[in-house]
Amino acid sequence: MDHPSLTSEKRPHWLAFGRELVWPRANLTLLLVLPTLLFLACFLVAPYVNMLVMSFRNPSTSNVFAPGYTVGNYTKALTDPYYLTVLGQTMLFGIVTTIVCLVLGYPVAYHLARTSSRWKGFLYVGILSPLLVGVVVRCYGWIILLANNGLINDALKKLGLIAGGLKLMYNPFGVGVGLVHVFLPFMILPLVSAIQSIDPTLEEAAQSLGATRTRIMRRIVIPLSLPGVQAGSILVFVLTISAYVIPILLGAFKIKIMPTLVIQLLIDAFLWPFGAALAFILAASGAAVVFLFLRLTGRLMKGVV
Amino acid sequence: MTRLTISGLTKNFGDVAAVDNLNLEIADGELISLLGPSGCGKTTTLRSIAGFVEPDAGRILFDGVDITGLAPERRNIGMVFQNYALFPHMTVDQNLRFGLEMRRVREREMASRIAEVLEIVQLTGLEGRYPRQLSGGQQQRVALARCLVTEPRVLLLDEPLTNLDAKLREEMRFFIRSLQKRIGITTVYVTHDQAEAMVISDRIVVMFKGRISQAGDPTEIYAHPVSREVADFIGLCNFIDGRVGAVTGDERYTVQTPIGDVSCRSGIPLAAGDEATIVVRPESIRLGRRPSADPGVNSVPGKVRARFYLGNFCGYRVACADGTIIQVQEEPWHGGGVDDDVWCIFASDLAWIIHH
Numbered sequence: 001m002d003h004p005s006l007t008s009e010k011r012p013h014w015l016a017f018g019r020e021l022v023w024p025r026a027n028l029t030l031l032l033v034l035p036t037l038l039f040l041a042c043f044l045v046a047p048y049v050n051m052l053v054m055s056f057r058n059p060s061t062s063n064v065f066a067p068g069y070t071v072g073n074y075t076k077a078l079t080d081p082y083y084l085t086v087l088g089q090t091m092l093f094g095i096v097t098t099i100v101c102l103v104l105g106y107p108v109a110y111h112l113a114r115t116s117s118r119w120k121g122f123l124y125v126g127i128l129s130p131l132l133v134g135v136v137v138r139c140y141g142w143i144i145l146l147a148n149n150g151l152i153n154d155a156l157k158k159l160g161l162i163a164g165g166l167k168l169m170y171n172p173f174g175v176g177v178g179l180v181h182v183f184l185p186f187m188i189l190p191l192v193s194a195i196q197s198i199d200p201t202l203e204e205a206a207q208s209l210g211a212t213r214t215r216i217m218r219r220i221v222i223p224l225s226l227p228g229v230q231a232g233s234i235l236v237f238v239l240t241i242s243a244y245v246i247p248i249l250l251g252a253f254k255i256k257i258m259p260t261l262v263i264q265l266l267i268d269a270f271l272w273p274f275g276a277a278l279a280f281i282l283a284a285s286g287a288a289v290v291f292l293f294l295r296l297t298g299r300l301m302k303g304v305v
Numbered sequence: 306m307t308r309l310t311i312s313g314l315t316k317n318f319g320d321v322a323a324v325d326n327l328n329l330e331i332a333d334g335e336l337i338s339l340l341g342p343s344g345c346g347k348t349t350t351l352r353s354i355a356g357f358v359e360p361d362a363g364r365i366l367f368d369g370v371d372i373t374g375l376a377p378e379r380r381n382i383g384m385v386f387q388n389y390a391l392f393p394h395m396t397v398d399q400n401l402r403f404g405l406e407m408r409r410v411r412e413r414e415m416a417s418r419i420a421e422v423l424e425i426v427q428l429t430g431l432e433g434r435y436p437r438q439l440s441g442g443q444q445q446r447v448a449l450a451r452c453l454v455t456e457p458r459v460l461l462l463d464e465p466l467t468n469l470d471a472k473l474r475e476e477m478r479f480f481i482r483s484l485q486k487r488i489g490i491t492t493v494y495v496t497h498d499q500a501e502a503m504v505i506s507d508r509i510v511v512m513f514k515g516r517i518s519q520a521g522d523p524t525e526i527y528a529h530p531v532s533r534e535v536a537d538f539i540g541l542c543n544f545i546d547g548r549v550g551a552v553t554g555d556e557r558y559t560v561q562t563p564i565g566d567v568s569c570r571s572g573i574p575l576a577a578g579d580e581a582t583i584v585v586r587p588e589s590i591r592l593g594r595r596p597s598a599d600p601g602v603n604s605v606p607g608k609v610r611a612r613f614y615l616g617n618f619c620g621y622r623v624a625c626a627d628g629t630i631i632q633v634q635e636e637p638w639h640g641g642g643v644d645d646d647v648w649c650i651f652a653s654d655l656a657w658i659i660h661h
Contacts, residue, residue: 167467204357205390209455210407219403223394302394 053274064272072173073277083261087281090258091289093172093243097179101187102229104180109191110221114200127189130182138250142178143169146250149158176252182246183239185233194228195221226301234290241286258282307367307458307491308333309354314363323349325515327363331493336485337520338494338502341512342538347495350512353382354493365566367458378407383452383490385460388468389444396434397423397447404455413646420456425484442473449481453488460485460492466501478504499539503527511535516576527586529572532659534572536584543590543631545583549575558658562626564605569656581658587634589655590646592621598624603656607631612643 055073057065077083112123130138145151146168152164168174195272198221222229244259253260258278265275309331314323324346331337339347353451354365356377364373384620392400402451405415423429426446436444445465452460465481466474469536482505483494496502500507510520519531528534533544547562551563560567560581571584596604607623610630614620614637621633621641631649641647 014475082326199388199390201386201388201390202392204355204377205384205386205404205451206392208355208382208461209404209451210378210381211403212378215407220392 003145051276051279054215054273057273057274059246059271059273073274076274077278077281083278083281086256086258086261087255087285088195090241090282091285093176093255093257094237094286096288097176097183097240098187098233098237100176100180101184102233105187105191105232106186109188112188113192113195127185131185135182135245138182139178139246142174142181144251146174146177162227169250170252170254172251172255175247175255178246178250179240179243183236186235187241188234191225191228194225194231196225223300226297230294230297230301233293237290237293238286241282246257306334306489308369309459309491309493310364310366310369311350311354312364312366314350314353314365314442315351315361316358317361322346322515324353324360327515329510329517329520331491334489334491334503335507335551336482336492336494336511337508338506339510339512340495340496340499340502340538341518342497345512346515347497347512348463351463351493354459355382355461357379366506367615380459381455381457382459382461383455383457385445385448385452387464387466389436389448389465391444391447391451393436396433396435397428397439397586400436400447400451401454404451408455418454418494422450424455425487426450441469442477445469445477446480449484453490455486455579457626458491460490462492462494462611464496465494466496466498468585474501479503503539511538513538518564525589528655529657530584530659531572533582533584536659541587541634543585545585545629547581547583549579549581551577557653558565560658564629564631566624566657567605568601569603569658570654571658573658575658584657584659585631585651588618590631590633590649590651592623592633592635592639592641593650594647596648597650602650602652605631607647607649609641609643609645609647612641623647625649 056071057073058064058068058070061072074262085157105152108123108127112120112127115123117123143150145152148165148167148169150168152168153162156162156166199261202220202224203216206220211219241257242259243257244263247255247257247260251260259282262275262279262282265271265278269275309329311327311329311331314324314327315322323344327346327350330520339350341347349358353360356372356375360373364371366372367380392403395403401419401422402415405418410418419432420429427528428443428446428450431439431443438449439447448465462481463505469477474525478501481494494502494505500580506523508520508522509526511518511526513534518535519526521529526535527539530539536542536544545560545562545564545567547567548559550559550561550566553559553568556570556572558569558571558575558581559571562583565581571581575581592609595605596606605625607625609621610624611622612619616637618634619637619639619641621635623631623633625631633649635641
């Protein structure tokens with residue numbers, strides 16, 4: 001037989017449980033982000049986990065994978081000079097594209113941030129224009145321009161400036177042109193907002209202290225816009241090292257970079273475990289470069305933020 | 306050091322003349338303030354001296370040498386901005402170094418000059434701080450130090466105290482003034498605060514609509530304003546309109562007004578029948594039970610309509626027979642009360658005629 005005091009102790013507990021069924025206000029926020037969380041869990045986290053598991057599976061010639069687990073896929077990828085070269089090329093390609101975007105984008109961003117012209121809106125549209133055209137259409141546009149008998153080569157030949165044809169496509173140059181074209185907005189927009197947040201009187205103060213335009217840029221504007229440089233560079237770098245369609249259309253598999261290689265292994269060679277391992281190596285290398293970049297620029301940004 | 310000459314300076318923004326044919330001579334080591342409401346052209350004038358604004362016409366000369374076409378970075382000026390414009394990513398030391406590095410000053414001299422200036426602005430020990438780690442007053446002094454360390458020819462201050470709280474603002478007025486005197490640097494100080502201008506300046510230049518309304522030392526501007534807008538901008542005023550009745554002596558006139566005949570002074574020659582507006586400051590007027598016996602003193606009868614106590618003085622609004630309200634500031638212990646019949650008593654020297 002229960003002791004009476006015990007049952008009375010249990011009752012409030014049960015009541016408290018019932019009260020929790022009424023949604024407290026704080027949980028409402030959770031409810032609102034829940035769809036997004038679920039979406040990400042299903043379509044991002046789950047596939048990643050699946051890929052990660054796959055990358056440790058044993059390869060098989062007749063099946064997707066053989067039973068058992070191994071780190072062999074990783075050791076193979078990281079010891080084979082071929083894959084390492086492709087990885088290195090991919091990183092280099094990402095870095096060069098990022099630098100080109102930064103160099104081309106910075107003056108535009110500065111102008112856009114400081115101008116009060118009524119054409120500002122048109123400039124924004126111009127900058128975003130590469131994103132307004134589908135990737136395939138855009139690439140065929142470039143092909144018309146850059147091909148061996150394309151517009152540029154034709155024009156140069158007719159002007160008598162060159163005898164043979166310039167090789168503008170199916171090489172890193174052509175792919176680079178295509179990538180820089182689309183990724184420029186991703187560099188320019190963060191730069192614009194970073195430069196806009198720099199008080200223009202700082203530039204006047206520097207000038208009154210005897211600084212020329214170049215020195216104002218080097219000592220004041222560029223250091224203070226580093227958060228924008230970081231954001232834009234990371235975006236462009238990550239997008240470049242994972243670009244697939246543009247390298248294929250403008251490079252036609254002639255330049256070897258990781259995304260095309262991974263797809264070849266997965267789809268054509270049907271080597272799922274090894275392809276998955278390569279994909280993770282690409283992601284990890286990209287993350288490592290980004291981390292190094294943040295460390296490096298972080299040291300320069302002391303006091304900026 | 307440097308004598309600054311502004312000659313025929315004109316700047317238009319669209320159809321609006323921000324500065325209209327402005328002429329000003331600033332002596333070596335003088336501190337002048339440009340005082341006026343917003344949009345009067347004071348900031349445009351300052352920015353023209355700095356070189357940030359390219360004038361449409363006119364010249365700016367340092368010691369007689371035309372620098373109008375010179376870029377700001379080549380003028381060797383020091384400018385303090387309203388928001389200080391300290392470089393946020395640099396420490397105090399690096400902020401001070403900036404101007405010296407631009408001038409390629411040698412490292413050893415740099416260090417000693419920075420130490421010296423930091424001592425003057427009482428910031429020794431804060432070299433390693435970033436601007437955001439400093440209080441408003443300290444930031445203000447860093448901004449000053451950053452200019453002074455480069456030993457500029459002219460110091461330009463653009464409403465430097467606006468962002469400080471009232472108490473600190475008053476302290477900084479004296480600080481800037483004594484610092485300026487000690488260094489003896491030619492200084493142009495832009496402000497819309499008349500008290501600030503009075504405390505700090507050798508000479509005040511009152512500007513309206515791009516033109517100089519009056520230039521003179523604080524006493525002159527306050528006691529002998531040339532126009533209604535100048536008088537109104539600087540301190541509280543009673544304006545009494547009338548017509549000159551008689552010329553009673555050198556600079557002395559009797560003016561017929563709705564509140565009776567008032568004897569007063571003028572800096573400009575007038576003839577009987579001319580229109581005239583008299584300015585009398587509220588603190589120049591005394592309240593009395595009886596009119597003054599002195600013939601050189603004006604006595605105007607009225608009735609107290611309102612009385613308000615402000616600590617350091619007592620304000621009265623006195624209505625005269627014709628309805629004109631005269632504002633009076635009396636000592637706080639003055640015993641007058643509402644509805645009392647009183648006489649407003651003021652010396653003819655303190656009634657000043659301005660241009661009409």
